[in-house]
Amino acid sequence: MFSRRKLIQTAGLGGLALGGAGLLPAWAKPASAGNLGLPALTGTRFDLTIGKFPVRIDGRAGEAVGTNGTLPAPLVRFREGDDITINVTNTLHEDTSIHWHGLLVPFYMDGVPGVAFPGIKPGETFTYKFTLPHNGTYWYHSHSGLQEQLGHYGPLIIDPKGADPVAYDREYVLVLSDWSFESPHRVFAKLKKNSEVYNFQERTVPEFLEAADKRGLGAAFEDRAMWGAMRMSPTDIADVTGATYTYLINGHSTADNWNAVFNTGEKVRLRIINASAMTIFNFRIPDLPMTVVASDGLNVQPVETDEFQIGVAETYDVIVEPKEERAFALVAESIDRSGMGVATLGPRPGMRAEAPPLRERPTLTMRDMGMAYHGNHGSMADDQQVSSGMDHGEMDHGEMDHGSMDHGAMGHEPKQEDEHAGHDMGGQGTTSTEQRHDHKRGVGVDMVAMAPVYRLNEPGLGLENVPHRALTYADLRSLEPNPDTRPPGREVELHLTGNMERYMWSFDGVKFSEVVDPIVFHEGERVRMTLVNDTMMSHPIHLHGMFFDLANGGGDHRPRKHTVIVKPGEKLSYDVTANHVGDWAFHCHLLMHMHAGMMQVVSIRPRMAMNDAMDHEKMDHGSMDHDAMDHDKGGHEDMDHSKMGHGGKH
Template identity: 55%
Template sequence: MTPRRRDILRIGGAGALTACWPGWAAAVSAGVPVAPVSAGGTDIELRIAHQMLRIGGRETHAIGINGTVPGPLIRLREGQDVRLTVVNDLADEDTSIHWHGLLLPFQMDGVPGISFPGIRAGSRFTYEFPIRQSGTYWYHSHSGLQEQMGHYGPIVIDPAGADPIAHDREHVIVLSDHSPIHPHTIFQRLKQQGGYFNYQKQTLAGQLAGRDQTAAERRAWGKMRMDPTDISDVTGSTYTYLVNGRGPVGGWTALFRPGERVRLRFINASAMTIFNVRIPGLRMSVVATDGLPVRPVTVDEFQIANAETYDVIVAPVDDRAYGLVAEAIDRSGMAFATLTPRAGLLAAAPPLRRRPVVTMKDMGMDMSAMDPDMVDMSSMHMGMRDSRNAPGLPLGPGVQTISPMPADRTAEPGQGLADVGGKVLVYTDLVAADRNPDVRAPSRKLEIHLTGNMERYMWAFDGKKLNEVKDPIPFTAGERVRITLINDTMMNHPIHLHGHFFELVTGHGDHAPRKHTVNVQPGGMVTFDLTADAVGDWAFHCHMLYHMHAGMMQVVSVRPAKAA
């Protein structure tokens, strides 16, 4: 590790937030199911306000919920009705809460300008809706960049009957990223220089040591003005990575008894960070994704993109502490916690692994069948701007590249995980535990390109930002549509559709995994089938916060079917 990265772990990570944590995120968690925010759990008040936090000995501005970061755990039960009153105690700005992954009337979805006007400073808004599902979810602001400042919290919904996932104990694990720099300043710096926060660029010393690219490859990439180390827009150079609001050193601890089945509910509430999660010495059985059960898959590691949730079961039998490692995808830092049989017995954090570099496949060019010595990368780059691969897609400042050979990468590990050893979860491993509710063949197809220009920090769907689109994407209630997302950029894009679940087309037929958020790898594509079963206007966007803020968002409008 360079001194800079070492300091991030030693100093930046060591500081826990000094403001109050909610009870569920106590420094040592026994894993006892947490009571709802209020008695009965059907009438809940959440108060949004500015507060100061201390991380690594440095005070930083944040936005908390009921005085905590993360916010309170909202624990509900399938079949109940809930009232959630949000009070905006921010002095001079609107706020909102989006109930991520919950199926509800669109007026309760919480997206200003789409489903409601927002919550003015000094006012309140009451969300009311029935609980139609169970599982692990979360909530966050959809106003400006408040999510980056701490405006998020977990939701656990218990099933109406017996829980299909057997376990003896559970822990909720909220992963996030926090910076002392104001989010609008972060965004401004990204607009000025896309790689502003990348402190892991290739060096001459690395080349002489034989690391990363060859000299020829470096020259070719230089001609294309592309940086193969540009993995994350915002990195550990400014972020501290948190588990339940605590940094990786002296951080959060979860208790277990040897022989227990422990359910870990992972929520990636970060603004800009994809995490690679592992527990060295302990295998994990993935049992749910985005709140819905899947057939158990035993893995050594999984990648969790922004806004995804995964439930895993672990069954430690040894009387020892295990490190819970959530390494940032670019390996510029990690969130770290301890799973232990007793308080005070802590695991040691492992060193960061070598950061990955972007490949030709990440550029939408699968060169595996070609002789690399015969490839003219400069001419290939010209081919990446060939609009024949995307008829009608406008080429211009906001569309830097078009992938000439995009590939379905759902059977591949996430970026940087192909050679880590052990079993890594891939999307094609996921099989729904229950038969899909709608198994009709789609009646039409829709193709959407994820586009951008990293140098100018411009992001969009089909080359058009939200404010450049006149009409929403139209659907008719009840119709079945096959949607293919094509990533024409070199960055990951976790795409979230509000108000719906969709079925990934990964070869599992009527047991296709159902999700509300899916990561589209660089140069890759993802196909899913959607039943437009929720009338209203719904946000559809990348869950990288600054990508969405820059324009990678549109509106899906589901209209009632016309009477025959």
């Protein structure tokens, strides 16, 4: 029998649980609570308040920083072409901001402190105003400190002003995210002290014995010795893992069982947003094919698949047509397979689909180091062929002769995308490749990719050998022809660099706090950006303020995106039309990587005379107040972008 004390305690816990459910916006509540996928906030004028509030995640109490007291934030929904006003009030004791991810807003409305505006001070209200010429699935989040990890993110849908080319009967928004009860600043400090602190999936003795049985004892020992000498781990797939994260779908853990309903034969549109801080997900619905119809908010030619990798900040829209009256599992599995978030799509509210077991975690090979490209990913032969003679301290990136490399032999890029190389670009001169820095060496760069390769035709780490279809970037084609098909007039090459052991991240070996000059585009020009990943981690790279045309062999129907995952050892390119004058953030969307320095600024200069009032040449981009940056208690850099003086000149 319950005692009176026990009864009161039980009632109190029930109240907390109900309170936690009440903190979810209407669109994120399960079907059993009456959610039909309807929008929460619609119209042309919105009022949002940023503050702290209690949450209950997976049965445990915590505190979030977010919008209007909900986790995730309310769904903001409006129509393409409308004049939008959004008032954002800050009730925190620190600066905050909202960045409208993927939206083509004026740069001073982009919401990046230190680049686009000063930030929103405590007690102040900032009004965002813009009119957008596009529609689709997007999201919004903080660009201040590490607030994004604390819950400051939400979905945003722009409905087309005309007919939608995608036909569907009902829709659901799925916001994927990661939650930790540890302070994000503590997480960052721990990574600085030991970058593998959250990796509990190291290789084991049984795995060594299995490798010895397959390859021989000598080869297996040589492989282990090589990784040890490099002070790297082939299982170092994700910096922050299920060891501290609870993976969420619409603010619900797997145990909470967020569920959506369907009628058999309906076409259900799922708008999938990766709003996590540090987690690349592999998304699938076992036994239910998905037809991808949009990527990063823009329509693509429909392509059917069974699974896809979705980087932090990417969005995908898919259509599913359940033919059976049964529950289907919506599975978002972390790239390192240390955990997953699972929800249910079923014919009746409250159903629970069986969560599949976690799959075997993937491992890195020399191919992911950009050292070899032989056969299938994961081939032990790759490691063996290049395991000797590697001295990372002696690698001289600056001596790489990119011009003499046979990119065709390495599969670097589809031939049709290389046709622009070396041509005269309409009087703009011959295409030239600009390397912004001499690939700075030092403690911040622990390795380089000596032979980076084209990998857009690969589905992503861990999906190479799955027994079903897995989407690749090479599969994507835009629905409409690309609006600008001019060949690029020049090429800018950037290297993604880092030192995993010291947890330092940068572009070209230069972290954001050391950047003096921005990456300069000129209004109206067509530029090719080439990214080379010198690290052994996948990086979702995001360019603010513009879409880019990914060089994936799609001709005039290349997919137009705002974020792309650059795989380890990969070299990829995309073309950008510099239409939107202003300063735009360009960064890795893994929050801790950006925080550590993997960020720069792309400055689009106007055609007008350079002595005009917007004379960017006279702007002091190097005037950041580096002394104002926060440093964590461990003495490592803990960047507070809201205190940077970079954008104040505007």
